[in-house]
Amino acid sequence: MAIQGIDLSIIWSVLIAFGIMMYVILDGFDLGLGILFPLIEDKEERDVMMNTVAPVWDGNETWIVFGAAAMYGAFPLAYALIFEALYLPLIFVLAGLILRGVAFEFRFKATAEKRHVWDKAFIGGSVLATFFQGVALGTYVSGIPVVNRQFAGGAFDWFAPFPLFCGIGLLITYALLGSTWLLIKTEGMLESRMRHYSRPLAYVLAWVIVIICGWTAFMHQDIAHRWFHGSHGMLTGVITLLALALLCALQKSLRYRHSHQPFVATLGLVFLGYAGLVISVWPNIVPPSIDFWEAASPTTSQLFALMGTLVILPVILMYTLWGYHVFRGKVKPGDAYH
Template sequence: MGIQGIDLSLIWGVIIAFGVMMYVIMDGFDLGLGILFPLIPDAKERDVMMNTVAPVWDGNETWLVLGGAALYGAFPLAYSVILEALYLPLILMLCGLIFRGVAFEFRFKASPEKRHVWDMAFIGGSLLATFSQGVVIGTYIAGIPVVDRQFAGGSLDWLAPFPLFCGVGLIVAYALLGSTWLLVKTEGMLESRMRLFTRPLAWLLLAVIGVICVWTPILHPDIATRWFAHAHLAVFGGLAVLALLAMFGLLKTLRQRHTHWPFAFTLMLVFLGYIGLAFSIWPNIVPPSISLWAAASPATSQLFILIGALFILPIILMYTVWSYYVFRGKVRIGDGYH
């Protein structure tokens, strides 16, 4: 509990969860473009794909920086344990983000003969960053062993079947986000190709979700108890029903050739999965044993950084909304932002 009855740890937990969710959603379709790149051989269509996010891609990663900085300031114990457990996949993720960031800047400046090098950097960086993020999520869900407030596992604990499967699953999810984003932002042959790719990606994601929903309670008895407890059954049952409705809406609006609704339903699927994860591990910030309050920094420190966050968050939200508003609409061949 914080100062004068205000639960600062809970407030910071919500802020960090919101920041991570914004990153997953906004950088998800951005990374998804790189995952889809090998399926689009035409150089001009690749230019269009990159131009759909060129004005906003670097701003999307602001949310990742916010989440990491907030975790360090508000929950230093969780920060130290998670980083020690996941150093290697996190470093690989950052390497992937660096490769694709460099590719964004250099691809449009390269000669046509050299452009394929930066295409490969964009593809490889996107796949590596996405897979690493999925491995981090899978390891986090599976649980991080802690003894005497220190990480008690090995440096390669993340090399396990469940985290690796989550890495592949996140590649599918981001590819679906990318394909539905391109339905919103492109037209002509590229839009038709994305409509063709979206349907199998949606079914594949549904299969991935099904496997994770079966595997998770087997792997983690605490989560199984929570899922099937009478008090929580309605919540998780409701999330499952909403996810099926979102999938139905996605497939239906694809058949009806809508441009925006498939993306909206895909965002709903990702959001519902994120909410399900939050309910599954609550109130732990390092599952299965460290709660928000056990990992919290002193209340005075949390309050001090909260004052700064209350100024920074509205600014980030405003420039994010404004940038997407300014660059709204379809992107066509010949349009460019470099």
């Protein structure tokens, strides 16, 4: 919907994309810690891993709430179709996030004899939430069948090779985010282990990206055409070159034992993957058939919600930035926030 030359649907699509991207970045390395947990057996090192995100992990999940609420208000048709198509995977995601959150809090209060139970719950919740986020993404890219503005698929459309592989791919992505985050926040043997794990994770992620891109192009000729023709073709080439440059920069920074650069390079790779997703589905919000304008709510509803969003969004951003500023620096054994 447009009002006096301003397309509110475009504004809302940018805001929703921003919210989801913030969630992937911030909660991604949180979940990555749980994925990496089985590789670390030392109790003290596990405590340090948890304490690197203890002050901020719950605030990171604010962004997925923002993204979902924004979609509900601005694009109710898309909200209804996507959530109906992804009902089961999203239920599993929520179950994993709840299990992870409960385990996070109870682990700090458990006795030494019982702590292993909550460690396992933390691992299980992190893996469950991450895997089914990837499954949901893969199902979304595969396309959501719609007939007469109604979901026309089945409850188990997500149970297919491509979405399941995307689930595995997101496990690798979040594990790399987690390992490079720990390079910033830890030192000693734990930092050395994370540097050791980050290098193969980066190579595996590169292959996962190549396979997913090739698989997507094979399944959807329209997406392949969009990638390689017209102005999108040049943009695809730029994204590919930047991804190769970031992968090289990531490996080089790991060799030279930089602390922050590997995480920044990993964030760059995630962002480029996200940009590739946007190029693949734009202007559809429910691929392959429902675009942003068809799914949009009335102009008055979008405008009313936007007024509130422009007030609350800067507050969320400032809170997030302030939290990370206050708890910056390395975390050492014995540090605690509970």
